Amino acid sequence: MERAAPPKLDLRGPDRAIPVLLLLGLVLLPFLAGSSGYVLQVFTHALLLATLALAWNILGASGSVSLGHAAFFGVGAYGSGLLSLKPGLSPWFTIPVGGLFAAVLAVVMGLFCRRLRGAYFALATLAFVEIPRVVTDNWEGLTRGSLGLVGLPGLPALTLGPWRVEIGSSAGASYYLVLSYAVVVVFLVALLWESNLGLALQAAREEETAAKAVGIHVDRYRFLSLLLSACLTGISGAIYVHLTRYTVPGLVYSLHFSAVPMIFAMCGGRFTILGPALAALVLYPVDQFLFHPLLPAGHEFLYGLLLILVVLFMPGGFWGALRRSP
Amino acid sequence: MWITALVSGIALGSFYSLIAMGFALIFGVTHAFNLAHGELVVLAGYVAYWVWKGWGLSLVLTFPVAVAALFCLCLILQRLFSLLREPLELNSIVMSFGLAILLQNGMLFAFSGDYRLIRAPVLTEGVHVNGLSLTYGQITLVVLSLVAIGLLHLLMHQTYLGKALRATIQDREGAALAGINVRVMGLVAFGIGALCIGLAGPLYGSIHYLYPTAGLQATLLAVTITIFAGVGRIRGLIVGGWLLGLVESAAVILLGSSWRELVSAVILIALLVFRPRGILGREEG
Amino acid sequence: MLAWRATIVFCLLVFLVASPSAFAASIKIGDIHPLTGRLAKHGLESHQGVVAALAEVNEAGGILGRQVELVSRDDQSLPDVAISRAEELCAREKVVGLTGGYEDSLVGAVSEVARKYQVPFVASASLQTELSRHENPYFFRVATLQGFVEPLCDFLSVRLRPQRLAILHAATPGATEFAADLERCLQARGIPARLVEKFRPGTPDFVPLIAKLATLPVDVLVSGGFFPDHLLLVRQLREQRLSPKAYIGPWGIAYETFLEEMGENAEYLYGTCAWMPGITLPGTEAASRAFVERCRRLFRREPSSTTMHGYTAARALLAAIDEVLRRGQALTGANVRRALAGLDLLLPMERLAFDERGDPRSYRHVVVQVQGGRFVVVYPPERATGSAVYPAPPWRQRP
Numbered sequence A: 001m002e003r004a005a006p007p008k009l010d011l012r013g014p015d016r017a018i019p020v021l022l023l024l025g026l027v028l029l030p031f032l033a034g035s036s037g038y039v040l041q042v043f044t045h046a047l048l049l050a051t052l053a054l055a056w057n058i059l060g061a062s063g064s065v066s067l068g069h070a071a072f073f074g075v076g077a078y079g080s081g082l083l084s085l086k087p088g089l090s091p092w093f094t095i096p097v098g099g100l101f102a103a104v105l106a107v108v109m110g111l112f113c114r115r116l117r118g119a120y121f122a123l124a125t126l127a128f129v130e131i132p133r134v135v136t137d138n139w140e141g142l143t144r145g146s147l148g149l150v151g152l153p154g155l156p157a158l159t160l161g162p163w164r165v166e167i168g169s170s171a172g173a174s175y176y177l178v179l180s181y182a183v184v185v186v187f188l189v190a191l192l193w194e195s196n197l198g199l200a201l202q203a204a205r206e207e208e209t210a211a212k213a214v215g216i217h218v219d220r221y222r223f224l225s226l227l228l229s230a231c232l233t234g235i236s237g238a239i240y241v242h243l244t245r246y247t248v249p250g251l252v253y254s255l256h257f258s259a260v261p262m263i264f265a266m267c268g269g270r271f272t273i274l275g276p277a278l279a280a281l282v283l284y285p286v287d288q289f290l291f292h293p294l295l296p297a298g299h300e301f302l303y304g305l306l307l308i309l310v311v312l313f314m315p316g317g318f319w320g321a322l323r324r325s326p
Numbered sequence B: 001m002w003i004t005a006l007v008s009g010i011a012l013g014s015f016y017s018l019i020a021m022g023f024a025l026i027f028g029v030t031h032a033f034n035l036a037h038g039e040l041v042v043l044a045g046y047v048a049y050w051v052w053k054g055w056g057l058s059l060v061l062t063f064p065v066a067v068a069a070l071f072c073l074c075l076i077l078q079r080l081f082s083l084l085r086e087p088l089e090l091n092s093i094v095m096s097f098g099l100a101i102l103l104q105n106g107m108l109f110a111f112s113g114d115y116r117l118i119r120a121p122v123l124t125e126g127v128h129v130n131g132l133s134l135t136y137g138q139i140t141l142v143v144l145s146l147v148a149i150g151l152l153h154l155l156m157h158q159t160y161l162g163k164a165l166r167a168t169i170q171d172r173e174g175a176a177l178a179g180i181n182v183r184v185m186g187l188v189a190f191g192i193g194a195l196c197i198g199l200a201g202p203l204y205g206s207i208h209y210l211y212p213t214a215g216l217q218a219t220l221l222a223v224t225i226t227i228f229a230g231v232g233r234i235r236g237l238i239v240g241g242w243l244l245g246l247v248e249s250a251a252v253i254l255l256g257s258s259w260r261e262l263v264s265a266v267i268l269i270a271l272l273v274f275r276p277r278g279i280l281g282r283e284e285g
Numbered sequence C: 001m002l003a004w005r006a007t008i009v010f011c012l013l014v015f016l017v018a019s020p021s022a023f024a025a026s027i028k029i030g031d032i033h034p035l036t037g038r039l040a041k042h043g044l045e046s047h048q049g050v051v052a053a054l055a056e057v058n059e060a061g062g063i064l065g066r067q068v069e070l071v072s073r074d075d076q077s078l079p080d081v082a083i084s085r086a087e088e089l090c091a092r093e094k095v096v097g098l099t100g101g102y103e104d105s106l107v108g109a110v111s112e113v114a115r116k117y118q119v120p121f122v123a124s125a126s127l128q129t130e131l132s133r134h135e136n137p138y139f140f141r142v143a144t145l146q147g148f149v150e151p152l153c154d155f156l157s158v159r160l161r162p163q164r165l166a167i168l169h170a171a172t173p174g175a176t177e178f179a180a181d182l183e184r185c186l187q188a189r190g191i192p193a194r195l196v197e198k199f200r201p202g203t204p205d206f207v208p209l210i211a212k213l214a215t216l217p218v219d220v221l222v223s224g225g226f227f228p229d230h231l232l233l234v235r236q237l238r239e240q241r242l243s244p245k246a247y248i249g250p251w252g253i254a255y256e257t258f259l260e261e262m263g264e265n266a267e268y269l270y271g272t273c274a275w276m277p278g279i280t281l282p283g284t285e286a287a288s289r290a291f292v293e294r295c296r297r298l299f300r301r302e303p304s305s306t307t308m309h310g311y312t313a314a315r316a317l318l319a320a321i322d323e324v325l326r327r328g329q330a331l332t333g334a335n336v337r338r339a340l341a342g343l344d345l346l347l348p349m350e351r352l353a354f355d356e357r358g359d360p361r362s363y364r365h366v367v368v369q370v371q372g373g374r375f376v377v378v379y380p381p382e383r384a385t386g387s388a389v390y391p392a393p394p395w396r397q398r399p
Helices: A014-032 A037-060 A070-084 A091-112 A118-128 A130-138 A171-194 A196-206 A208-213 A218-244 A255-268 A275-294 A301-313 A317-324 B002-030 B037-054 B059-082 B088-111 B136-158 B160-170 B172-177 B182-207 B212-229 B235-254 B257-274 C002-022 C040-059 C079-093 C104-117 C129-133 C146-160 C173-188 C207-215 C227-239 C256-266 C285-299 C305-326 C333-341
Strands: A157-160 A163-166 B126-129 B132-135 C027-033 C068-074 C097-100 C121-123 C139-141 C165-170 C193-199 C220-224 C246-249 C270-273 C351-354 C360-362 C366-371 C374-379
Touching: A014 A037, A014 A171, A014 A275, A037 A171, A037 A218, A037 A255, A037 A275, A037 C079, A070 A091, A070 A130, A070 A218, A070 A255, A091 A118, A091 A218, A118 A130, A118 B088, A118 B212, A118 B257, A130 B257, A171 A196, A171 A218, A196 A218, A255 A275, A255 A301, A255 A317, A255 B088, A275 A301, A275 A317, A301 B088, B002 B037, B002 B132, B002 B136, B002 B160, B002 B182, B002 B212, B002 B235, B002 C207, B037 B059, B037 B088, B037 B182, B037 B212, B059 B088, B059 B182, B088 B212, B126 B136, B132 B136, B136 B160, B136 B182, B136 B235, B160 B172, B160 B182, B172 B182, B212 B235, B212 B257, B235 B257, B235 C207, B257 C193, C027 C040, C027 C079, C027 C305, C040 C068, C040 C097, C040 C285, C040 C305, C068 C079, C079 C097, C079 C104, C097 C104, C097 C305, C104 C121, C104 C129, C104 C139, C104 C173, C121 C305, C129 C139, C146 C173, C146 C220, C146 C270, C146 C366, C146 C374, C165 C173, C173 C193, C173 C220, C193 C207, C207 C227, C220 C227, C227 C246, C227 C256, C270 C374, C285 C305, C305 C333, C305 C351, C351 C360
Parallel strands: C027 C068, C027 C097, C097 C121, C121 C139, C165 C193, C165 C220, C220 C246, C246 C270
Antiparallel strands: A157 A163, B126 B132, C270 C366, C366 C374
């Protein structure tokens, strides 16, 4: 079987320079931005969206388009939020558990939607968000329903030997936490790409019947990628809710968290590792700093427009196109 | 209580089928999923509202304006969809998703988030028999959708154009081989779709309230009904619409209003999983 | 040589003398309202109230000679946007106080940011009890849920005494809590609610719900929804010929704009009102009139209760800042916060004083009914200007 060279993280040329420079810039951002906490907040959010886009792409790279990842985001958020309200449970513990809850939801979705492909799968995911959302909204005994969660604990302190960093109350520390998480996710995705799972998914995406004929368990690998994607999305949701310390069902299950990561992944490049993250880190700040002040109402049209353009003219995404040019 | 629910379910369901008609035809002929369909209906409603408010046109006169506007828009859409590459269904969903976001934000910008209503008092009047209320608005919905379905059915089965459309729906390649201009069929489908949307929009704006984010729900309804009816089946659309309206009304009564969206979602997912080719029966192949 | 030095010294002196007034920095206050999105109507009104308060203070010469500057932001009725805007105002604009918000999801989000940056936030409209229980010393609000629940509970249990009460509410935190509190209060007074249901705001069709209500059959309907929900629900009640003896809408009804939109269908509907032109706390008539005049002049429209809420919240902040500067203290968030805690101000809407949780001590609505196209106060007796028409005549007897 002819093996297409899998994209690696470290290549020569501009492919290597841009991400490294960007990482450097991000690490130095708190010092560059000076006293403006607003810039920091926008980039913290951008990094979180980057992790969502990367997580979405774990599934997206296999060819499956999900329009309902907010379901996992919300379940992770609520799972962690509710647990953290119980005495003795720190967000360090509840955040990964939130990811686990999201993975469980993915198992349920995967079981039902196992045989769905392409457009039908996308539609199913779009509708699927309503299920955890309405349940969260109505199961008042468990989730406090429409009242939402108020006064959630923030990101907890980190104690390393003699040092203690109160992450929750420091914008800078929160930023570095999210940055570190994003870097970890990037490495995870890179590892995945090179693993059997990644190769199988790429083969399945190229030609599903051929892949099956050769003995690759496409369904199994697709299912696994859905689980991983959901788990990471759930963890991001949990982090989000401990950053804002407040949530209502309408917020974490909103279309915004389904659409925006997906758009970043597609604009960045569905078949690349870094594309989704780069798109998030460029587009979200541009939207917040440039378009939002110009068009307070309706500035998100930018996302819609980009998606249309990318689907029509640049299916590999901007980063994908950039890397392909000599 | 159940009679009222029945009536409301059928009226609402007729409205749903009207919305679904345009979607079903476009999808059947071109295999393009237009996820922005609901937004187009809302946009038609806004256009109607704009001429009603700004130029003082009566409700009836807003229909041709809305249809004309949607016609132009749908022509542009048809061009966009024709540029898509394989896999067509998936790419069209993603592109139209972007379109939906674009339109939603555009409407938010142009019309603000305020709830708008085209006031046509005659629609709220009605007849009252034995404690049962039937508004003229509801009657209009039912009659209009039946007429539309009837006309569409006639078109599809009694005219040459209709035969060509049906052939394209059943088998695009075969139809092309038989000499049917598939591209023109696509244009026709979009044109008729524009007509249906242009009719549904002003109705929506006078019976319900217009607000920019109303579109997505409408789209999902259209998709549900289309899949239920089966690709290419017109009469199934009315039955599907009525059933959906009835089930929603029943759900509100039995479970409560807060479960409405979940019931619709479960129905759609069930249809997708168990019979993506339609429940009303269609031989495979 | 001497001439040069003299000139320099002279210029320095002029500079020193002129600088305090030349460099008298304006005081910056921030407000975050939903100016677009589904809450735009209300957000704009509250924002106008804030503008009116600042205009009043600035026209009188500012605070100790310093003008107050308002930095406004729109949160688009979305909590995460509210958070961004709050961060921007606190971190970048460095406002000395924040006001605004309309719904609890927005207010809650902003209050956490306020706590983080230690900038006092006086919310103009917020209901959830939770929000003030979380020991946020930087959170204050001029409205509470109790202000709605108690008057209605009294009115229903003392005056109307319904046999078959139904409570509907929107699926928002404030409305949900309102419904639960009202139900509990009435239960304790022997009036159980036969039906309590939640609907998502923006529901396009209430007819199945109305069918349910018709089977009860409901006699008093309390609808904790918003302006658009009332518009649709009342219209559909009429279409379905369901005539509850009383329809009570704690939110969205006691507004002139509601009367305009609903027309004659608004007749006999009940609402609750904290303030309205003509309905003001005894002793504040002059201030109330001045406020209405100013709003007419600035915005060419009548102010509503929501406008007054914004005004009240802003007045609280301004009074606190005034206190801090008068005492010669530094204008920091902590000092303003302390001044807010000790505030006691008689305003048209309420006598404003905050308790240790940041809640207002004496915020109470009155119950009004639409009669003859005007609002009449029907409860409590000491402020009533008319008596309630109960039961309301059924639809078929009305034009």
